[in-house]
Amino acid sequence: MQYFHSVHLIESKCKGCVNCIKRCPTEAIRVRDGKANILETRCIDCGECVRICPNKAKDVVADGLEILENFQHKIALPAPALYGQFREGTTPEQVITALFQLGFDDVMDVAYAADLVAAKTRKIIQQTKVKPLISSACPAVVRLIQVRFPNLVEHIAPVVTPMEVASMLVKAEVSKRTGLKESEIGTFFISPCPGKVSAVKQPAGTEKAYVDGAISISLVFPLIREIISRPESDEQAVGKAIRTGSGLGIGWGRAGGENLSIGADKHLAVDGIHNVINILDDIECGKLAEINYIEAQACVGGCVGGVLTVENPFITRRRQRMLASSPARQEMTEEQVARMRDDLAKDRLYVFDKPITPRPMLKLDDDMALAIQKLATLEKIVEELPGLDCGSCGAPNCRALAEDVVRGLASETDCVFRLRERVQLLAEELLLAAAAVPPSMGTARNNTEQNETSTSS
């Protein structure tokens, strides 16, 4: 398998409708034999199909808690968006305590790494000539750029994501403290989305995966809620997070929070994958050159809108903002400031060791002359298709079917209208054939002239 995907089809539930194929931002789904097949090279694990499927036939395969058993020391890396899932009044500290009780030996707040990445990004923005830079934090957006906007990869901010920075930092520190090898220490991202699950297994800008597993927020949510609701839970301060993020770091869980945290001017924030596509289209055309930085998130509302979260994103967005602005999280102690300075000095943590490369998916042929020929054929086919974009052929629109045809993956008569035309023609021919009587049998055909015309036609 060339690309890892966390989004999968549950065949038994799929009815072969057109909902997902029409919603997919990279046209990565085709209905074949009544089932929605995901094309591996095009899927970006954004989760749009999971969201839209009326039959719940799209599933996200993340790790279960049993993965903790594979490691001696288990560390939770909660995404900032986890905190906003719980009832108002629930503090991040309560959630962190519950994570200890769930079986983690340590907790490293990803919101803290977000604070670090924000500081690095601020520097990069000042130094770079590339305008605008696009955040690398949302893996679905990064993959979208790779496959659909390959000429924009150089705009991706060259900074490792908070999740990975958190993992690298905490592994080094715990290894020093416990004497365990880094391979004996497991880090597990508590993930709001399939994109992050896939990024854990197959990161974009680093050679090796620095996080050992991804557990969905929806899996731990009921467990944490249960622990928090126990009457004794307040007193049981089982442990403290190795690092905790500031309010700004926690803000990364919602749309707009990342920009607020980076704090430079001439920023733009866009959320929702189809909105992101419009903005990327504009950048490709040279618009937005006056903007320095773009926070782009695949999910409406930001990570609180991820498909592995549980609560309504409009509610969590508000909670996330309140948590971020709570007075307790505005000031840092001197010790915290010093620690942050130390962590920021570990430069190596923040740089990609592998460039993010384009993965263009649209090319019709490696030979350009042949590709041009195929394109000409494609345009002809499109003209003959009805232009209804109905999806009955299994492709998201008429043009996509034509593309599939020239790629040899589909046939023009997959179009129900083209098929009907064919059937009609066949039926007419059949009628003609039925009416025609061989001369040896016929009585009406005594006219030689008629015979001549029929042979010459």
Next chain:
Amino acid sequence: MEVSNRAEGLKETYDVAGRDFSSAGAASSRIKRILQQIGVDQGIIRRIAVSSYEAEMNLVIHASNGGRITLDISPDAVTILVEDDGPGITDIKKAMQPGYSTASDEIREMGFGAGMGLPNMQSCADELEISSEPGVGTTLKMVFMNR
């Protein structure tokens, strides 16, 4: 849209409506997709995307009745021909200068009219030819070498 196809080449023409800001950019989007399908180098696609968008916006903003963009692709080069039927440009030399613009305040409020379109096209294209006759129309030809 018209399509014609010679040996090894392909030509497509898109109509661009004047003053229609809601569908402005459609032709450039189409062109970008086609270039991806042909497998043109990403850097060249970028230059063509910027140029065709600027040209398309000039049709929308400055040409009274819009115009046409013709994309002509061969393995050697991508040519973009932009034509309209007026009002034409009186002083081409001036129009080519960075910062020169006759755009109205209303257009400027929409974020256009920096006078950077033609200079951008000039620096993106490998060849640029422009001819215009006041009252008749403007023709702009841009060539991008493919290798």
